Amino acid sequence: MNLHDVYLSAQLAGGKGAHIGSSLLTAQDNIAVNSCTLGYTRKNALKVTAADTTVNGVTMTVDSNGILTLSGTATERTVIDLTRKTNRNPISILPTKFILSGGDQMLGVECCIGVEVSTGAGSGYVASFYDGDDGRLVDLSAYPAAKYWYAYLRIYEGVNVDGINIYPMIRPSDIKNSDFEPYAPSIAERLAALESK
Numbered sequence: 001m002n003l004h005d006v007y008l009s010a011q012l013a014g015g016k017g018a019h020i021g022s023s024l025l026t027a028q029d030n031i032a033v034n035s036c037t038l039g040y041t042r043k044n045a046l047k048v049t050a051a052d053t054t055v056n057g058v059t060m061t062v063d064s065n066g067i068l069t070l071s072g073t074a075t076e077r078t079v080i081d082l083t084r085k086t087n088r089n090p091i092s093i094l095p096t097k098f099i100l101s102g103g104d105q106m107l108g109v110e111c112c113i114g115v116e117v118s119t120g121a122g123s124g125y126v127a128s129f130y131d132g133d134d135g136r137l138v139d140l141s142a143y144p145a146a147k148y149w150y151a152y153l154r155i156y157e158g159v160n161v162d163g164i165n166i167y168p169m170i171r172p173s174d175i176k177n178s179d180f181e182p183y184a185p186s187i188a189e190r191l192a193a194l195e196s197k
Contacts, residue, residue, distance in 0.1 A: 077157050110159045111156070
């Protein structure tokens with residue numbers, strides 16, 4: 001029985017049932033309208049929350065779009081968190097299949113961005129993925145124990161990164177266009193922000 005049939009049955013029954021049936025039909029209409037008019041698919045789910053920093057001889061500057069500009073030479077193997085490593089992000093905000101990318105100025109394993117997934121918000125390593133050149137396909141369905149994630153930048157010792165720009169992006173694998181777009185919140189995040197106001 002679809003929602004329209006429920007509505008008609010409730011109308012025939014009268015009383016509270018009519019109100020419930022009417023509410024269900026309205027909800028169905030709203031879902032249809034939203035799916036047709038919002039047309040919103042976010043391309044980039046990676047919000048860089050790190051601030052400008054210098055670690056082991058490498059300076060990372062973060063612009064308002066989340067683009068990273070690097071300078072210096074790493075005095076030792078260096079990892080800079082791009083999102084929180086403790087109190088990590090819930091994995092539910094990521095697409096199940098996504099492309100992790102950082103742009104074409106990265107240097108393979110020597111200068112790359114990565115994502116680590118874990119069972120806990122602060123620990124419980126499950127797997128780590130990195131992209132150092134042209135995008136890395138990740139399928140989270142292969143890691144059912146993973147509940148949280150964080151993103152990082154890794155640079156090997158002795159690597160000079162002067163003038164390198166990194167364009168951190170996690171995009172759904174069904175979006176073929178790899179051009180960088182700044183992070184955009186999901187519809188759920190937008191609605192939560194509106195509700196909090």
